[in-house]
Amino acid sequence: HKHGDKHQYSSTSLFGPALNIITEHSNTLSPIKVPVDENLIGMVLAEDVVARLPVPGYRASILDGYAVVASDGPGIYPVVGVSIANTSHLPADKLLPGQIARITTGGPVPPGATAVVMVEDTTLIRASADGLQEESVEIHVQVNDGANIREIGSDTSVGSIVARKGELLSAVGGEIGVLASVGVCVYRRPVIGVLSTGNEVIDHKNTLELKYGQIFDSNRPTLFSIAKATGFEVKDFGIVDDDPKELEKTLNTALTQVDVLVSTGGVSMGELDLFKPTLEKSLGATIHFGRVKMKPGKPTTFATLSGTSGAPEKLIFGLPGNPVSATVTFYLFVLPALRKLAGYENWNSPILPAELTDKLSLDPRPEYHRAVISFDHSKGKFMATSTGHQISSRMLSLRSCNALLKLPEKTDQCKELDKGSTVDAILIGQLS
Amino acid sequence: HKHGDKHQYSSTSLFGPALNIITEHSNTLSPIKVPVDENLIGMVLAEDVVARLPVPGYRASILDGYAVVASDGPGIYPVVGVSIANTSHLPADKLLPGQIARITTGGPVPPGATAVVMVEDTTLIRASADGLQEESVEIHVQVNDGANIREIGSDTSVGSIVARKGELLSAVGGEIGVLASVGVCVYRRPVIGVLSTGNEVIDHKNTLELKYGQIFDSNRPTLFSIAKATGFEVKDFGIVDDDPKELEKTLNTALTQVDVLVSTGGVSMGELDLFKPTLEKSLGATIHFGRVKMKPGKPTTFATLSGTSGAPEKLIFGLPGNPVSATVTFYLFVLPALRKLAGYENWNSPILPAELTDKLSLDPRPEYHRAVISFDHSKGKFMATSTGHQISSRMLSLRSCNALLKLPEKTDQCKELDKGSTVDAILIGQLS
Ligand SMILES: [Mg+2]
Ligand SMILES: [Mg+2]
Numbered sequence: 016h017k018h019g020d021k022h023q024y025s026s027t028s029l030f031g032p033a034l035n036i037i038t039e040h041s042n043t044l045s046p047i048k049v050p051v052d053e054n055l056i057g058m059v060l061a062e063d064v065v066a067r068l069p070v071p072g073y074r075a076s077i078l079d080g081y082a083v084v085a086s087d088g089p090g091i092y093p094v095v096g097v098s099i100a101n102t103s104h105l106p107a108d109k110l111l112p113g114q115i116a117r118i119t120t121g122g123p124v125p126p127g128a129t130a131v132v133m134v135e136d137t138t139l140i141r142a143s144a145d146g147l148q149e150e151s152v153e154i155h156v157q158v159n160d161g162a163n164i165r166e167i168g169s170d171t172s173v174g175s176i177v178a179r180k181g182e183l184l185s186a187v188g189g190e191i192g193v194l195a196s197v198g199v200c201v202y203r204r205p206v207i208g209v210l211s212t213g214n215e216v217i218d219h220k221n222t223l224e225l226k227y228g229q230i231f232d233s234n235r236p237t238l239f240s241i242a243k244a245t246g247f248e249v250k251d252f253g254i255v256d257d258d259p260k261e262l263e264k265t266l267n268t269a270l271t272q273v274d275v276l277v278s279t280g281g282v283s284m285g286e287l288d289l290f291k292p293t294l295e296k297s298l299g300a301t302i303h304f305g306r307v308k309m310k311p312g313k314p315t316t317f318a319t320l321s322g323t324s325g326a327p328e329k330l331i332f333g334l335p336g337n338p339v340s341a342t343v344t345f346y347l348f349v350l351p352a353l354r355k356l357a358g359y360e361n362w363n364s365p366i367l368p369a370e371l372t373d374k375l376s377l378d379p380r381p382e383y384h385r386a387v388i389s390f391d392h393s394k395g396k397f398m399a400t401s402t403g404h405q406i407s408s409r410m411l412s413l414r415s416c417n418a419l420l421k422l423p424e425k426t427d428q429c430k431e432l433d434k435g436s437t438v439d440a441i442l443i444g445q446l447s
Numbered sequence: 448h449k450h451g452d453k454h455q456y457s458s459t460s461l462f463g464p465a466l467n468i469i470t471e472h473s474n475t476l477s478p479i480k481v482p483v484d485e486n487l488i489g490m491v492l493a494e495d496v497v498a499r500l501p502v503p504g505y506r507a508s509i510l511d512g513y514a515v516v517a518s519d520g521p522g523i524y525p526v527v528g529v530s531i532a533n534t535s536h537l538p539a540d541k542l543l544p545g546q547i548a549r550i551t552t553g554g555p556v557p558p559g560a561t562a563v564v565m566v567e568d569t570t571l572i573r574a575s576a577d578g579l580q581e582e583s584v585e586i587h588v589q590v591n592d593g594a595n596i597r598e599i600g601s602d603t604s605v606g607s608i609v610a611r612k613g614e615l616l617s618a619v620g621g622e623i624g625v626l627a628s629v630g631v632c633v634y635r636r637p638v639i640g641v642l643s644t645g646n647e648v649i650d651h652k653n654t655l656e657l658k659y660g661q662i663f664d665s666n667r668p669t670l671f672s673i674a675k676a677t678g679f680e681v682k683d684f685g686i687v688d689d690d691p692k693e694l695e696k697t698l699n700t701a702l703t704q705v706d707v708l709v710s711t712g713g714v715s716m717g718e719l720d721l722f723k724p725t726l727e728k729s730l731g732a733t734i735h736f737g738r739v740k741m742k743p744g745k746p747t748t749f750a751t752l753s754g755t756s757g758a759p760e761k762l763i764f765g766l767p768g769n770p771v772s773a774t775v776t777f778y779l780f781v782l783p784a785l786r787k788l789a790g791y792e793n794w795n796s797p798i799l800p801a802e803l804t805d806k807l808s809l810d811p812r813p814e815y816h817r818a819v820i821s822f823d824h825s826k827g828k829f830m831a832t833s834t835g836h837q838i839s840s841r842m843l844s845l846r847s848c849n850a851l852l853k854l855p856e857k858t859d860q861c862k863e864l865d866k867g868s869t870v871d872a873i874l875i876g877q878l879s
Contacts (some may be wrong), residue, residue: 051651052840053672056759072657079715100768101689102647102660120715123649123660186676187778188846215534215553219483225504228534228555240485244618258531283511283552336532346619365878367822390799416619421793444619446874447594 028304030381031223033317036303037348038362038384040319040328041355044203044274051194055184057246059358062443064178064194069168074124075100077163081115081152082128082139085160091140094149098122117149124164131163132156143307148257156427181360202358207242207349208273210252210265210280211235213336219256232340234279234334235238241275247353257281263297264287270320270329273417277349282314290333294318303334310380311340315348330356343383343419346443355358369399369420369440375432385416388433388440399440417444458729461737461812462779465749468735469780470794472751472762473787476635476706483626483845485615488679490633491790492763496610496626496848502599506556507532509595513547513569513584514538514560517592523572526581530554549581556596563595604672605819611793627692634790639674639781640705642697643667644713644722645768650686666711666773673777674709679785694721695729702730702752702761709781714746726750732763742812743772762788775815775851778875783808800832801852801872807864811858817848820872820879831872849876 028036046061066127076082081096093116098106100121110116110127118124118131132154141153171177178184178194184201216232217225225231232254252269255262262281269276281290282305294300300320307315314334332349334341344362353361369388386399393400402416418440432438460468478493508514514530524547530538532553542548542559549557550563564586603609610616610626616633616694648664649657657663664686674681684701687694688708694713701708714737726732732752739747748765764781766773771876778796786794800818818831834848850872854864864870 034696052668053675056672056676068657072662099643100647100660102658103689104658119720121662182847183849185849185876186673207515215532223499225500226534227505228532228537230504230523230553236484240488241618243485244488257535342619356747361879366820366824367878368824368827391799392798392800395800415614415617417617442878444617444797446878447793 026304027306027308030307030309033304033307033315034386036350036357037317037330037352040303040330041352041362042327043358044205044327044356046200047203048198050198055194055199055201056186057357058184060178060180060182060184060202061200061202061358061359062180063176063311064174064199066171066173066177069173070171071165071167071169074167075165076120076122076124076131077165078131079119080117080131080133080135080163081154082110082118082131083115083154083158084110084112084123084128084129085158085162087112087154088157089154091151091153093151096125098125101287115154121139125262127319129160129164130158132158138283139320163332166215181358183359202356203345204247205274205353205356206248206250206272207353208250208252208276209235209238209242210269210276210278211254211336212257212278213254214256214258216254216280216336232279233338234336237338237342238277238279238334238345241342242353245350247357248348252276257289259289259293259297262293266293266298266331271332272359273329275330275332275347275349275353276329277332277334279341280332282316282333282335291316291318294320294331294333305333306323308380310378310382311335312338312344312347312383313380314340315344317348330338339385343385346419347365347383347441365442366439367397367418367442369397369418370394371420371432371434371436371438372398372400374434375401375420375422377422377429377431379425382422383441384422386418386420386440388417388418388442396437398439458736459738459740462739462741464748465736465739466780466783468750469762470787471782472735472760473784473794474759475790476637476759476788478632479635480630480632482630487626487631487633489617490508490636491633491792492610492612492616492860493632493790494612495608496608496631498603498609501546501595501605502603503599503601504588504596506599507597508550508554508556508563508565509597510565511551512549512563512565512567512595513586514542514550514556514563515547515586515590516542516544516560517562517585517590517594519544520589521586523583523585525583528557530557547584547586560594561592562590564590565595576869582646613790615791618715634788636679636683637706637785637788638680638704639785640682640684640701640708641667641670641674642701642708642710643686643768644689644694644710645686646688646690648686648712648768654749665770666768669770669774670709670711670777673774673782674785677782677785679789684708686870689721691721691725691729694725698725698730698763702763705719705761706759707762707764707781707785709764709766709777711766711773714748714765714767723748723750726752726763726765737765740812742768742810743769744776744779744813744814744815745772747772747776775817778851779815779873783857797874798853798871799829799850799874800869801829801850802826803852803864803870804830804832804865804870806866807833807852807854809854809858809861809863813856815851815873816854818850818852819847819849820874828869829872832871 049270062077095114096116106125110125136156138153190218211232256267302318305316314335318331320329336343351362385402389396390398391398421439475786528548538557542557568588570585643664687697713720732750734750737748746767750763752761766776777817783794799823817834820831823830853871
């Protein structure tokens with residue numbers, strides 16, 4: 016422990032520049048060809064997708080009614096056929112002027128027909144003796160040519176672009192359905208590794224009791240869950256003791272298997288905080304910053320390791336061991352990097368203005384303060400309520416948090432924000 | 448085809464009453480005990496979770512510095528020990544007045560110490576000849592008893608409630624970490640089945656080409672993806688031909704395996720629309736409504752089937768075969784039911800006011816109009832842009848849609864909404 020060399024492996028950064036360094040090193044991964052299924056959700060298209068077939072593929076009725084020759088106009092007509100959205104009932108014969116054919120929604124419009132009249136604008140005049148066949152129907156309205164018909168390719172013509180390079184494929188969008196018949200080219204999603212460090216850190220799967228000085232590892236399961244929930248593949252590299260050789264070995268192994276490695280703990284200034292020296296001296300990684308002026312998250316460390324033989328650079332995050340700090344810095348630093356690697360055009364989380372429901376004391380460091388925001392319809396704005404104690408070791412305050420409030424650093428002029436102040440809220444969870 | 452009996456199996460409902468019928472039949476499923484891992488995300492606690500161990504489990508330092516006897520005050524003191532957040536360096540001896548011990552963040556505070564002074568408020572006075580041991584250090588400040596110490600159980604005392612019944616477990620909240628050492632009791636998540644109907648409907652996995660009158664099945668992959676992305680387990684029951692026996696058999700099989708069955712197609716008024724008669728006559732299900740006054744989604748059908756021997760009632764949704772209609776009605780009707788079954792207290796999607804960037808024509812039916820909403824920081828409000836053609840067969844208009852705008856039905860007084868009008872937007876996707 017050298018009392019004076021606390022910055023041996025680290026330069027201190029402000030939050031904005033720190034995030035810029037990370038995103039500058041987060042280069043979109045290579046495109047890959049994948050089948051179209053639910054795994055596409057959250058992936059970004061690496062090339063335009065062009066329609067191979069027209070939609071619809073045949074002239075289709077928009078509604079239930081009668082295919083007609085529009086110029087015939089209102090009157091009583093014989094029903095000469097049926098066209099149902101079903102390949103067992105396809106219209107075979109050409110419809111002649113003076114004839115009509117029953118048709119259901121999505122059914123192929125018979126050749127010769129020029130429009131469809133909705134059933135509500137008709138009256139059944141005569142049916143067969145058994146009541147099963149319509150023989151003649153009165154058409155009450157005059158329709159225009161093309162009425163209620165979707166022409167071939169009118170939704171999507173062959174060769175038209177149905178989805179664009181850079182588009183994020185979401186569950187909402189129905190892209191899965193649109194793209195269903197063609198494999199698509201998307202950017203590869205990064206693979207993430209998580210590990211915890213410290214021989215005081217115990218996996219809850221191994222024991223229910225703690226000895227004096229031990230703590231349960233909540234970071235690994237939490238970060239694993241966040242990465243999964245945000246759509247990325249995660250590998251678990253366990254807990255590493257405070258041993259330089261073991262740490263080096265685990266880091267080396269992990270870095271051959273992942274694009275992004277996220278470690279927690281080992282980044283403070285104690286002599287057993289081996290993460291930075293091991294990265295730099297043993298692995299030859301470049302440490303870009305080792306401290307950030309922020310609360311929580313001060314010891315956040317970011318490093319990169321060059322890829323071998325043209326492989327992309329590996330990103331390495333050393334997050335604080337404190338559970339709340341680890342979670343907050345994952346959302347603020349790691350998630351934007353993962354999204355940018357995956358090809359997202361908007362890699363940052365959305366920011367919404369929110370009004371404080373209570374006063375908040377400021378910290379000497381800029382703070383990312385956990386809160387619940389929800390829209391107040393009577394006030395017409397988002398309201399932000401702190402999720403409790405902000406002592407950074409108190410995990411429970413993260414409960415039902417969905418936002419991080421950006422609070423400025425304390426100054427002589429401003430030591431707290433009043434109730435009713437408006438602040439920027441970074442949305443990291445769901446609105447409800 | 449009976450021209451006059453279009454409502455044989457269906458009563459028409461307004462949207463609000465229809466949704467109420469559904470949620471009244473969506474009873475929270477039984478609690479189950481599960482291990483704590485990433486699969487917990489999106490589940491709701493079925494009982495309070497009580498702390499089994501205190502957090503912290505020992506008196507821990509909040510920062511790097513020196514453990515002191517606070518009443519000693521400023522001065523130069525001998526360094527008699529080291530306490531690191533690491534089980535290999537535990538403080539053994541009691542700290543006496545006039546002594547100090549080096550301590551790192553998270554390290555156990557030695558017995559006898561009453562406070563921690565941060566390293567920045569100290570100066571190293573003398574080190575050992577090899578420079579590795581601190582021998583004496585000057586303390587510059589007076590601290591209070593308890594300063595910078597987390598007492599045992601101060602975050603969480605044994606027996607205190609760490610998470611409450613009814614709480615939704617999210618990735619954001621860190622609950623996974625908090626709960627890590629105890630199995631928890633959550634409500635079982637519903638299992639969903641999806642199927643498509645119609646012998647004109649072709650699985651894209653089976654062919655790349657379509658014959659006259661055929662269409663690709665985009666609904667099943669889309670709904671499968673949405674259900675997955677929203678965190679539910681889905682089973683795929685394929686495409687069922689328009690054959691009463693086959694439909695009955697598939698419905699019977701599916702309903703033994705799922706809590707909620709979602710079918711698309713077969714709910715219009717044509718004679719091959721077998722869904723409603725099969726449900727009612729062959730399966731003995733109760734059809735609650737078969738039409739809803741809304742656009743899109745008019746033929747949406749909702750039925751229930753009593754469970755056998757105390758099993759919960761099965762919910763059955765017959766959604767329109769049109770891809771956009773199927774997607775929109777899934778979000779509006781099925782998703783709230785799934786959330787309520789899973790124990791969510793807020794089962795509806797959030798609603799936000801949004802200003803139209805363009806005028807919108809109104810429909811005779813209340814409309815759920817697909818749009819992209821995003822927050823405009825200069826205007827201080829959400830802006831809503833239609834995602835294009837609203838002809839309900841045009842799937843592409845769903846692209847990058849994240850909201851459904853609730854538009855009122857057209858009246859003689861109001862045929863369109865002007866640009867700048869504010870409407871309610873149901874948020875169904877991510878803000879960006
Ligand atoms: Mg450590
Ligand atoms: Mg059909």
